[in-house]
Amino acid sequence: xxxxxxxxxxxxxxxxxxxxxxxxxxxxxxxxxxxxxxxxxxxxxxxxxxxxxxxxxxxxxxxxxxxxxxxxxxxxxxxxxxxxxxxxxxxxxxxxxxxxxxxxxxxxxxxxxxxxxxxxxxxxxxxxxxxxxxxxxxxxxxxxxxxxxxxxxxxxxxxxxxxxxxxxxxxxxxxxxxxxxxxxxxxxxxxxxxxxxxxxxxxxxxxxxxxxxxxxxxxxxxxxxxxxxxxxxxxxxxxxxxxxxxxxxxxxxxxxxxxxxxxxxxxxxxxxxxxxxxxxxxxxxxxxxxxxxxxxxxxxxxxxxxxxxxxxxxxxxxxxxxxxxxxxxxxxxxxxxxxxxxxxxxxxxxxxxxxxxxxxxxxxxxxxxxxxxxxxxxxxxxxxxxxxxxxxxxxxxxxxxxxxxxxxxxxxxxxxxxxxxxxxxxxxxxxxxxxxxxxxxxxxxxxxxxxxxxxxxxxxxxxxxxxxxx
Amino acid sequence: xxxxxxxxxxxxxxxxxxxxxxxxxxxxxxxxxxxxxxxxxxxxxxxxxxxxxxxxxxxxxxxxxxxxxxxxxxxxxxxxxxxxxxxxxxxxxxxxxxxxxxxxxxxxxxxxxxxxxxxxxxxxxxxxxxxxxxxxxxxxxxxxxxxxxxxxxxxxxxxxxxxxxxxxxxxxxxxxxxxxxxxxxxxxxxxxxxxxxxxxxxxxxxxxxxxxxxxxxxxxxxxxxxxxxxxxxxxxxxxxxxxxxxxxxxxxxxxxxxxxxxxxxxxxxxxxxxxxxxxxxxxxxxxxxxxxxxxxxxxxxxxxxxxxxxxxxxxxxxxxxxxxx
Numbered sequence: 001x002x003x004x005x006x007x008x009x010x011x012x013x014x015x016x017x018x019x020x021x022x023x024x025x026x027x028x029x030x031x032x033x034x035x036x037x038x039x040x041x042x043x044x045x046x047x048x049x050x051x052x053x054x055x056x057x058x059x060x061x062x063x064x065x066x067x068x069x070x071x072x073x074x075x076x077x078x079x080x081x082x083x084x085x086x087x088x089x090x091x092x093x094x095x096x097x098x099x100x101x102x103x104x105x106x107x108x109x110x111x112x113x114x115x116x117x118x119x120x121x122x123x124x125x126x127x128x129x130x131x132x133x134x135x136x137x138x139x140x141x142x143x144x145x146x147x148x149x150x151x152x153x154x155x156x157x158x159x160x161x162x163x164x165x166x167x168x169x170x171x172x173x174x175x176x177x178x179x180x181x182x183x184x185x186x187x188x189x190x191x192x193x194x195x196x197x198x199x200x201x202x203x204x205x206x207x208x209x210x211x212x213x214x215x216x217x218x219x220x221x222x223x224x225x226x227x228x229x230x231x232x233x234x235x236x237x238x239x240x241x242x243x244x245x246x247x248x249x250x251x252x253x254x255x256x257x258x259x260x261x262x263x264x265x266x267x268x269x270x271x272x273x274x275x276x277x278x279x280x281x282x283x284x285x286x287x288x289x290x291x292x293x294x295x296x297x298x299x300x301x302x303x304x305x306x307x308x309x310x311x312x313x314x315x316x317x318x319x320x321x322x323x324x325x326x327x328x329x330x331x332x333x334x335x336x337x338x339x340x341x342x343x344x345x346x347x348x349x350x351x352x353x354x355x356x357x358x359x360x361x362x363x364x365x366x367x368x369x370x371x372x373x374x375x376x377x378x379x380x381x382x383x384x385x386x387x388x389x390x391x392x393x394x395x396x397x398x399x400x401x402x403x404x405x406x407x408x409x410x411x412x413x414x415x416x417x418x419x420x421x422x423x424x425x426x427x428x429x430x431x432x433x434x435x436x437x438x439x440x441x442x443x444x445x446x447x448x449x450x451x452x453x454x455x456x457x458x459x460x461x462x463x464x465x466x467x468x469x470x
Numbered sequence: 471x472x473x474x475x476x477x478x479x480x481x482x483x484x485x486x487x488x489x490x491x492x493x494x495x496x497x498x499x500x501x502x503x504x505x506x507x508x509x510x511x512x513x514x515x516x517x518x519x520x521x522x523x524x525x526x527x528x529x530x531x532x533x534x535x536x537x538x539x540x541x542x543x544x545x546x547x548x549x550x551x552x553x554x555x556x557x558x559x560x561x562x563x564x565x566x567x568x569x570x571x572x573x574x575x576x577x578x579x580x581x582x583x584x585x586x587x588x589x590x591x592x593x594x595x596x597x598x599x600x601x602x603x604x605x606x607x608x609x610x611x612x613x614x615x616x617x618x619x620x621x622x623x624x625x626x627x628x629x630x631x632x633x634x635x636x637x638x639x640x641x642x643x644x645x646x647x648x649x650x651x652x653x654x655x656x657x658x659x660x661x662x663x664x665x666x667x668x669x670x671x672x673x674x675x676x677x678x679x680x681x682x683x684x685x686x687x688x689x690x691x692x693x694x695x696x697x698x699x700x701x702x703x704x705x706x707x708x709x710x711x712x713x714x715x716x717x718x719x720x721x722x723x724x725x726x727x728x729x730x731x732x733x734x735x736x737x738x739x740x741x742x743x744x745x746x747x748x749x750x751x752x753x754x755x756x757x758x759x760x761x762x763x764x765x766x767x768x769x770x771x772x773x774x775x776x777x778x779x780x781x782x783x784x785x786x787x788x789x790x791x792x793x794x795x
Contacts, residue, residue, distance in 0.1 A: 287488035
């Protein structure tokens, strides 16, 4: 039975908006041109491929449903409201192996034995303190000492599979490109190989190969090992990192989506109408801006917590509760961050108001609403786009910090911030439990770096002032 | 000049009133004091008497806006709004929910915060400016490209990792300085080094990149071309002309954050166990001490507005083209 959480619905709205905007941009040269420039930049294309990978995982994780209970008798009772059934996503289903293969507690990446000593019962009845074998990690091996060979072989197998899939994709893609370019297949291969194409296909394809090989290797190895180890309660860290992707993406994108209407409408109104309207809107955003962001978020989240503890019966399941908190966090982050965009839009509309074509439209008796929607709004869209991309990485990073202060996402939700927060204390152990931190670091760093690089390219493409200076 | 400052201060008043109203709404209207008491006392089946005592001890038992029971002026002053919100304007922060004097705490905890924030700012500024200047000197070479990549990579690392990494490397592996803690007097020095280093490293990526764009903006100007045409050394062009003019946006940006230094670095302070205002705020958030959070929200807004006014003033001081109006 499918379940649509609020953030899921908003994600689909966001995608619809994105597609609609894409169609709109494709018909308008002033938007299409810069995007084509982004595509032509090798860094931009590589970053785009990486981000698309993340988005794909995030989307799979956004399709939630109640899993069907196996036994026949349980089917009608599953709908009974007495006990809310588990909500899982398509990604969970796909990774159900990872999700269900829990160990007792910590284990290092690729380990075959537990990280902590426990009393083990020997065959002869005596009890020895030692590192017991893991229940799942490397359990297929008879001799754990030969682990290295097994890992190498499986890694190689994954790599080869990844390369085969990539080559298949490559052939199809080049065939399509060759048709479009109206040149023979071999000539197209040569052009791509030498980097003589208009779009940097070579870089894009290399990035794709890298991502595919990595994910196939991970898939092959994760079937038998905990490739990033397990955490305190024995949950697979790789699974946690993958699940955290959705949280990061939701915070990075929904926050902007939530604040966009207010920022655009108020910003344009302030700049276009001026006078009293301008004063009121400026007062509004100066006031909100003057409250330190973290404190406003803290205050709002504290209040949400008070509300949630006192109205605990309103939430049917932990997942829904966590989801509502995530949405609320997005809204409050939006409240603290819309002021920057609003000010930019105000300044731009202030300039546009005096432009000849706006003056002409006004003197022809065109209504204000029409002037705004036909002449002002299309000309400030590039600012909106730059802000959207620029804010993304900052928001992903902010989530980690907020979770550390306990004012971020719900502690039961998978997120990089929560991973860091719970792994932080384990650094004091000896030997160090480092893998949770390392996993969160790698996954977060890749996403944020790609987003930062893309943001740079997008800004260079859309900001005419910088373009002339370069 | 003083008339201008006075006018700006008067402009600030409605903003502070707005902040005050927002915090009042957030803390007392969205959730009633009863809810807060129930949350603090923890139990769901807590008795009404316990709630009333909790409220009575902290002065939350008054009506929100209008006290009909008290006569005369007391109808307005004997209310939560007056006692808890309006008194903030006189910097009378009252007592925290655990019974401590907030004003006293703030005055005491201000100094450790400043001891970390000021060196971090100054060292960070010096390093960022010299690094940016170096990148600009070697512009359009591999040093430029490599540095920009490095800076973007540094920006992409969460601040938490700098702290954890710094604590782990310097504190635990090399055992150079204590991992966390604080002391009075000169002994504090060894506790300060690590937070300052971490703070500087964490901030270098974004600030250097920003300053680089400032420098690049100046370097295409006509006066720079003139200076070069005169036959000036590139070094002299950079230091005498570009640096001086680019300092205007850099310094005014710094002035804006100066007052906020009092607020301390939230995360760094609590990680390193420094008893400053940042860790004070974080502790209050974790303990759900609403009075302290309210006081810090107000203090933060006041300092932000002071920063805005100081920025405007500093523009007029360093750039004679900007007039007060």
